[in-house]
Amino acid sequence: MILLFTVLLVLTSAIMILLVLLHKGRGGGLSDMFGGGVSSSLGGSSVAERNLDRFTVGVGVIWFACIVALGLLKAYSGN
Secondary structure, eight states: OHHHHHHHHHHHHHHHHHHHHHHHOOSSHHHHHTTTHHHHHTTTTTHHHHHHHHHHHHHHHHHHHHHHHHHHHHHHHHH
């Protein structure tokens, strides 16, 4: 069970990094460096940004649940 949550934590961590980098920056950040010209030519669709926000929050909730579950499993397993 601990292995399952550990693998899920690693996957959600990698997805969270990618999702945060995909968000539209408010200045000269990493999102401008990786495809800033592409996002500006698309015009910044508000529906796409809203869906990206929702997906990021969903993955963040799963990530947080994995952290809590791993903490509880480690506390009660005695290791």
